[in-house]
Every structure is written in structure tokens, then in C-alpha cells.
Amino acid sequence: xxxxxxxxxxxxxxxxxxxxxxxxxxxxxxxxxxxxxxxxxxxxxxxxxxxxxxxxxxxxxxxxxxxxxxxxxxxxxxxxxxxxxxxxxxxxxxxxxxxxxxxxxxxxxxxxxxxxxxxxxxxxxxxxxxxxxxxxxxxxxxxxxxxxxxxxxxxxxxxxxxxxxxxxxxxxxxxxxxxxxxxxxxxxxxxxxxxxxxxxxxxxxxxxxxxxxxxxxxxxxxxxxxxxxxxxxxxxxxxxxxxxxxxxxxxxxxxxxxxxxxxxxxxxxxxxxxxxxxxxxxxxxxxxxxxxxxxxxxxxxxxxxxxxxxxxxxxxxxxxxxxxxxxxxxxxxxxx
Amino acid sequence: xxxxxxxxxxxxxxxxxxxxxxxxxxxxxxxxxxxxxxxxxxxxxxxxxxxxxxxxxxxxxxxxxxxxxxxxxxxxxxxxxxxxxxxxxxxxxxxxxxxxxxxxxxxxxxxxxxxxxxxxxxxxxxxxxxxxxxxxxxxxxxxxxxxxxxxxxxxxxxxxxxxxxxxxxxxxxxxxxxxxxxxxxxxxxxxxxxxxxxxxxxxxxxxxxxxxxxxxxxxxxxxxxxxxxxxxxxxxxxxxxxxxxxxxxxxxxxxxxxxxxxxxxxxxxxxxxxxxxxxxxxxxxxxxxxxxxxxxxxxxxxxxxxxxxxxxxxxxxxxxxxxxxxxxxxxxxxxx
DNA sequence: CTGAAAGCGCTTACAG
DNA sequence: CTGAAAGCGCTTACAG
Numbered sequence: 092x093x094x095x096x097x098x099x100x101x102x103x104x105x106x107x108x109x110x111x112x113x114x115x116x117x118x119x120x121x122x123x124x125x126x127x128x129x130x131x132x133x134x135x136x137x138x139x140x141x142x143x144x145x146x147x148x149x150x151x152x153x154x155x156x157x158x159x160x161x162x163x164x165x166x167x168x169x170x171x172x173x174x175x176x177x178x179x180x181x182x183x184x185x186x187x188x189x190x191x192x193x194x195x196x197x198x199x200x201x202x203x204x205x206x207x208x209x210x211x212x213x214x215x216x217x218x219x220x221x222x223x224x225x226x227x228x229x230x231x232x233x234x235x236x237x238x239x240x241x242x243x244x245x246x247x248x249x250x251x252x253x254x255x256x257x258x259x260x261x262x263x264x265x266x267x268x269x270x271x272x273x274x275x276x277x278x279x280x281x282x283x284x285x286x287x288x289x290x291x292x293x294x295x296x297x298x299x300x301x302x303x304x305x306x307x308x309x310x311x312x313x314x315x316x317x318x319x320x321x322x323x324x325x326x327x328x329x330x331x332x333x334x335x336x337x338x339x340x341x342x343x344x345x346x347x348x349x350x351x352x353x354x355x356x357x358x359x360x361x362x363x364x365x366x367x368x369x370x371x372x373x374x375x376x377x378x379x380x381x382x383x384x385x386x387x388x389x390x391x392x393x394x395x396x397x398x399x400x401x402x403x404x405x406x407x408x409x410x411x412x413x414x415x416x417x418x419x420x421x422x423x424x425x426x427x
Numbered sequence: 428x429x430x431x432x433x434x435x436x437x438x439x440x441x442x443x444x445x446x447x448x449x450x451x452x453x454x455x456x457x458x459x460x461x462x463x464x465x466x467x468x469x470x471x472x473x474x475x476x477x478x479x480x481x482x483x484x485x486x487x488x489x490x491x492x493x494x495x496x497x498x499x500x501x502x503x504x505x506x507x508x509x510x511x512x513x514x515x516x517x518x519x520x521x522x523x524x525x526x527x528x529x530x531x532x533x534x535x536x537x538x539x540x541x542x543x544x545x546x547x548x549x550x551x552x553x554x555x556x557x558x559x560x561x562x563x564x565x566x567x568x569x570x571x572x573x574x575x576x577x578x579x580x581x582x583x584x585x586x587x588x589x590x591x592x593x594x595x596x597x598x599x600x601x602x603x604x605x606x607x608x609x610x611x612x613x614x615x616x617x618x619x620x621x622x623x624x625x626x627x628x629x630x631x632x633x634x635x636x637x638x639x640x641x642x643x644x645x646x647x648x649x650x651x652x653x654x655x656x657x658x659x660x661x662x663x664x665x666x667x668x669x670x671x672x673x674x675x676x677x678x679x680x681x682x683x684x685x686x687x688x689x690x691x692x693x694x695x696x697x698x699x700x701x702x703x704x705x706x707x708x709x710x711x712x713x714x715x716x717x718x719x720x721x722x723x724x725x726x727x728x729x730x731x732x733x734x735x736x737x738x739x740x741x742x743x744x745x746x747x748x749x750x751x752x753x754x755x756x757x758x759x760x761x762x763x
Numbered sequence: 764c765t766g767a768a769a770g771c772g773c774t775t776a777c778a779g
Numbered sequence: 780c781t782g783a784a785a786g787c788g789c790t791t792a793c794a795g
Contacts (some may be wrong), residue, residue, distance in 0.1 A: 093772090095771095095772055095773080096772070096773065096774095097772085105780095105781085106780080106781050106782055106783095107773090107774095107782080107783095108774085108775085108780090108781070108782070108783095109780070109781075109782095111773065111774055111775085112774090112775095112780095114773095115774075119780085120780075121780085124780080138548065138551050138552050139552065139772090139773080140482070140554070140771085140772050140773065141478075141552055141553060141554070141773095142477075142478045142479075142481035142482045142487065142554065142771085142772080142773090143478075143482050143771070143772035143773035143774085143787090144772080144773055144774075145478035145773090145787090146476070146478045146479050146482060146771095146772085146773070146774090146786090146787045146788065146789085147772095147773055147774045147775075147786080147787050148773090148774070148775095148787090149787085151478065165511070165514045165729065166514060166517075167503075167510035167511070167513050167514045167517075168507070168510050168511045168514050168712065168729070169712070171504070171507075174503035174504050174510050175501070175503070175504045177503050178501045178502060178503045178504050181502075181503075181530060181532065185532065189549070191529040191530075191553065192529065192530065193527040193528065193529060194517060194527075194528065196517065196521065212474060213525070215474050216474050216475065216477055217477060217527065218476070218477070218478065323712075323716055347716075350716050351716070353718070354716060354717070354718045357718040358718060376504065376505070376659075377713055377716065380659055380683075380686050380687070380690060380713065380717075381690070381716075381717050381718075382689070382690045382693040382694060382717075393501065393504070429788090431787095431788055431789080432788070432789065432790095433788085433789095441764095441765085442764080442765050442766055442767095443766080443767095443789090443790095444764090444765070444766070444767095444790085444791085445764070445765075445766095447789065447790055447791085448764095448790090448791095450789095451790075455764080456764075457764085460764075475788085475789080476787085476788050476789065477789095478787085478788080478789090479771090479787070479788035479789035479790085480788080480789055480790075481771090481789090482770090482771045482772065482773085482787095482788080482789070482790090483770080483771050483788090483789060483790045483791075484771090484789090484790070485771085764795105765794100765795080766793105766794100766795090767793095767794100768791105768792100768793090769790105769791090769792090769793105770789100770790090770791090771788105771789085771790090771791105772787105773786100773787085774785105774786090774787090775784105775785090775786090775787105776784100776785090777782105777783095777784090777785105778781105778782100778783100779780105779781080779782090
């Protein structure tokens with residue numbers, strides 16, 4: 092029914108071996124031979140069968156992306172961050188390699204361990220060639236991933252243990268926290284709060300550490316507001332506490348939280364950018380779509396996805412594991 | 428190296444045929460036999476090889492999602508709509524079927540036709556079992572998809588031609604446009620504009636038609652503002668024209684455009700919700716994260732993705748092609 | 764239920 | 780470069 096190597100070989104009057112090698116990208120053939128193969132393939136409408144190839148090579152051409160989903164099932168909806176990462180990843184897979192991405196998400200907190208086991212199984216069943224994983228996971232799962240003998244690229248994971256086959260990509264979160272807080276200090280704000288939903292995470296701890304460093308330099312006191320699951324809702328709810336404690340500025344460890352806080356402040360008729368200073372972290376697009384526009388720390392998420400994918404593919408193709416740290420920058424807009 | 432059916436058969440003291448059938452979900456075996464197979468498989472850590480299975484069954488367990496990308500490469504970043512659809516789709520694939528999704532996106536307008544050919548080829552190479560496609564495509568591409576003999580589910584496509592193997596899912600866009608406009612009329616606004624970036628698309632034409640119907644009933648005149656690529660930027664830019672023409676309300680055919688318009692209006696100190704009425708369309712989350720919160724038409728995008736995926740899988744498994752129309756509802760918030 | 768056998772479409776040594 | 784052959788791991792008739 093479908094056109095196979097055999098058909099192409101017959102059409103071109105050439106051996107199956109040669110056809111296979113030409114499609115496999117082997118270069119040892121003359122231009123004539125290559126063109127004869129390609130012409131015959133085109134004429135017959137031949138397309139290689141990836142399943143058959145995969146059976147031999149034990150490569151699937153698939154990269155797995157592991158997403159945590161803290162809030163309900165709406166992972167992508169709730170976290171613009173993931174979308175941007177994915178855009179970056181897709182841009183690389185599509186243009187450079189023609190790998191495909193498949194998503195493994197961990198849908199609930201309830202059966203967390205069980206779901207992770209399913210993810211682990213599914214990675215094996217699909218025989219993915221490499222893994223991208225965003226965020227933090229428990230050590231048992233990481234150990235399991237490590238044992239699979241495929242390259243794993245961890246994005247925004249500060250795990251300090253040493254696993255084989257792991258690479259890491261992080262932004263300079265500490266520096267970002269420092270820059271954000273310094274901006275508020277420069278603007279003359281005196282009582283600067285730190286707002287974070289998941290402050291317990293190692294990532295947020297880094298941003299927090301930057302805040303501490305900047306405050307210490309200025310000789311100011313810390314005011315920490317933490318808690319909540321959905322970042323936007325957490326921000327909305329923290330507003331009241333901030334007002335009560337007469338804090339006059341806030342560094343939010345993620346933009347969505349800053350957006351929630353801004354929503355509250357605007358409703359209270361607080362003149363944000365003058366009487367109250369606000370800086371976020373991430374530089375997602377909503378920050379410049381709201382009014383007033385959000386001052387924030389840019390971490391170039393798209394590039395992070397791009398770099399993660401590019402690096403992972405190079406490791407799949409033989410490069411060494413690595414650790415990458417991406418720079419951050421202050422984006423000064425209207426809220427501070 | 429890896430554990431195969433053969434190993435499991437030996438371990439369980441049972442034929443390869445039986446092992447294969449048990450994993451294939453055949454029910455004709457006694458509980459004893461099934462359990463013996465499963466126990467042996469578990470003991471050895473056996474996991475079926477999908478590539479080998481696929482070679483025989485000619486099913487890949489893969490569903491392809493085709494995304495248009497009008498703006499640069501950042502498809503997912505720029506259109507929250509796609510993310511929500513994908514969340515809906517993933518929720519079905521993950522829980523019900525354990526299919527995987529792979530994305531085909533059409534990255535640029537420049538080499539549009541050429542890119543579509545690549546997508547077409549890639550669909551064949553990956554041997555996907557079904558296709559989800561969002562938005563409008565040229566007829567040549569649709570004809571090509573139709574010829575592949577796999578089920579295709581078109582989301583938000585109003586193509587009137589009859590293709591074999593195609594199913595359709597749409598929201599009641601005309602009714603949405605009507606409801607949105609009616610809401611503005613009810614609030615007492617007299618000069619109601621319609622704002623749309625891609626007004627030429629059949630989808631936007633439907634929403635436009637609803638606007639027309641409501642205006643006609645009220646005996647009001649049309650005021651159409653169209654053009655632009657990026658919806659948010661288009662909204663920002665339309666603000667000036669709206670003010671110049673002293674329009675006192677606007678129905679924006681998508682939320683992102685309404686958000687852009689709102690950004691402009693707030694900057695001009697227009698009291699939106701009082702002196703100016705604004706209604707969007709989509710009900711994406713940014714609408715309730717901005718302040719004032721956006722009145723809009725909800726089209727339950729998550730459910731749309733869910734239904735599209737569920738229906739597609741049922742067709743993959745033998746059901747008939749179908750056409751679905753989902754209801755919409757007005758979400759009354761602060762801007763109108 | 765069993766078990767031997769064929770075959771899906773490809774890649775990979777291997778001898779020439 | 781060629782060409783015959785083996786084999787990846789599975790499913791699917793088929794005769795019992």
C-alpha cells in the first residue's frame with residue numbers, strides 16, 4: 092500500500108541500502124546517486140516510516156517536556172511562563188532539527204507520586220530522546236529520570252544534588268531580586284515589602300536573597316508577605332495586609348502576583364508609581380498590557396526555552412552535560 | 428537489552444501471542460492468565476515498544492495540532508486562546524486515552540504555501556492518527572488534509588466546502604456579537620463602534636453579523652474600525668480614531684483588542700464603564716486581571732478544546748464525522 | 764487458550 | 780558503491 096524503500100530502490104535502479112543511507116543523511120555518495128534516489132522518492136511520493144526507523148535506531152525523534160501544574164488542570168492557561176518557554180522550544184525543534192515535542196504534565200497535587208510514576212512510564216513507552224523539565228520535583232523522581240540514561244535539561248531547578256545525565260539552565264534570580272529592590276530604593280521608597288506565593292521554593296529563595304542583599308546595603312528592614320497558590324489571587328489578597336502595615340512599595344517575585352496586587356491597589360485608588368512602588372519579575376506580556384505598565388525584571392523566557400532546547404539537542408547528539416546561567420535586566424516602566 | 432514480549436512470555440510460562448493480546452486489551456482471557464502476564468511484566472519491568480506496535484497497526488497514538496501563527500514565531504505567547512484550547516485537549520488525551528499531542532505550526536506569512544507543504548509532509552511522516560486544526564487555511568491545504576484519510580477536526584473554521592473526513596467545532600459567534608452589542612445598547616450607549624483586527628476572517632464576520640443585527644433592531648448606525656495584526660496593538664491604535672469620532676462604546680471582536688483599547692482609554696483618563704462602554708469576546712483570563720475588569724462574551728475555550736479532542740478520538744475509533752456548535756454567554760463585569 | 768510463523772519498513776554490518 | 784541477509788519488537792492470522 093504505502094511506498095517503501097524497496098519501491099524507491101527499484102524505481103531508481105539502486106540498492107535499498109543506498110536509498111536508506113541517502114535518507115539517513117550519509118554523505119559518502121556522489122551527487123548523481125543522491126539525486127537519482129531523491130528523484131525516485133519524489134516521483135513515488137516516498138516518505139520514510141519513522142516507526143520502522145525508530146525500531147532499529149532506538150531513537151524516537153521525540154523530546155519530552157515535563158510541566159508541573161500547581162493549579163487545577165489549566166497549566167498553560169495559568170502560567171504564561173510555560174507558553175513562552177514552549178514557543179522558544181518549538182522555534183528550535185521546528186527550524187533546526189525537526190524533532191517533535193510531547194508534553195508530560197503532572198496534573199494534581201493529590202496523587203502526586205503516582206502521577207510521577209505514570210509520567211516516568213510514559214517517557215519510557217514513548218522512548219523520548221531527551222527531557223526538558225520545568226521547575227522543582229522531588230528527589231525520588233529526579234533519581235528516576237537520571238537512571239533513564241537520556242539527557243535531561245532542568246529549567247529553573249536549583250537542586251544541588253549531583254545526577255548523571257542532567258544539565259541545568261537558570262536565570263540569575265538573585266541578581267534579579269537585587270536589581271528589583273534596588274530600583275525601589277532608588278525611587279525613594281522606604282518600607283519595601285517582598286511578596287511571594289511559593290516562597291518555599293528554591294527559585295523564589297534566590298529572588299528573596301537578592302531582595303535581602305539590597306535591603307541590607309541600604310540598611311532597611313525586611314517585610315515579607317508570603318502564601319497562596321494562584322499567584323494573581325495571592326497578589327490581590329496581599330494588598331490589604333500591605334496597606335495595613337503601611338508598606339510603600341513591593342517587590343513581587345513574579346509578574347502575575349504583581350498584577351493581582353496592582354488590581355487591588357487600583358481599586359483602592361492608590362496612585363501606583365507615585366505613592367506606591369511596584370516591581371515584578373519575569374517580564375511576561377501582561378505587564379505592558381495593563382495600565383499603568385509594570386516595572387519588572389526581564390529574564391528573556393523565550394531565549395531560555397530556545398537555549399534549553401538547543402543545548403538539549405546538542406547533548407542528545409553527543410555533547411557534554413552543562414550548566415547555564417542567563418542574565419537578567421531591569422525593565423523600567425510606570426509602576427516604579 | 429530491553430525486556431520484550433518474549434521475555435514476559437517465558438517468565439509467565441505463556442505464549443507470546445497471549446502476552447501481546449493481554450497488553451493489547453483483548454478481553455477473552457481468564458483473570459488468572461491476565462494476572463500472570465501482568466505479574467511477569469511487572470517483575471521484569473516490561474513496557475511495550477510503541478514503535479514496533481505502530482509498525483504493525485499503522486496507528487501512532489499521536490494527534491497533530493495545527494496552529495497558525497500570525498505574529499512572528501510567538502504563537503503561544505501571543506494568543507492565550509491557543510493555550511486554553513491546548514489545556515482542554517491535554518486534559519482529554521491524558522486522562523481518557525493516553526494519546527500524545529504534537530504541534531505543527533505555520534511560522535510565517537512569507538513562505539506560507541511552502542510551510543504548509545512541510546506540515547503536510549510531517550503529518551505523514553509522524554503518521555498521526557488524527558488532526559486538530561485551529562483557524563482558517565487555504566482551500567488547497569484543506570483539500571490536502573482531506574486526502575490523507577485521517578479524521579480532521581476543524582476548530583473555528585467556517586469553510587463552507589464539503590471535505591471528506593472533516594468535522595467542525597464552532598462557537599455561536601453570531602449570537603455572541605449580538606449579545607455583546609445588545610449589552611451596550613441596554614446600558615444606554617448610542618454610538619457603538621465595532622473594533623476588529625482581522626475583520627476579513629469568516630469568524631470575525633460572524634461576530635460582526637451579530638453586531639449588525641443588534642444595531643438594526645435598535646435602529647442605530649454602524650461604526651466599523653478594522654485593521655492591524657497584533658490585536659493588543661491594534662486596540663491601542665484604534666483608541667484615537669474612536670475618540671475622534673466621538674464613539675461612546677465599542678464591541679471588540681476579541682479580548683486582547685479590548686485590552687489594548689482599554690490601555691489607551693485609561694491613559695486618556697476616560698472613565699471606562701461610565702462614559703465609555705466596552706465589551707470584548709473570548710473571556711480569557713486577562714479580562715478579569717486588569718482593572719476595571721472587562722465585560723465580555725464567554726465561549727468556554729477550555730471546553731471547546733476538550734470537546735474537540737474527545738470528539739476527534741471517538742472518530743479515530745470509528746464514530747462518524749460531525750459538526751458542533753457551542754453556546755456563548757455574556758459575562759457582565761465592569762466595563763459595560 | 765497455544766505456538767510456530769509471517770511480516771510491518773526500516774537500518775546495519777558484511778563480503779564483494 | 781552493491782546486494783543479500785539479519786533483525787529491531789511487535790501483532791496477526793492460522794491450525795490446533
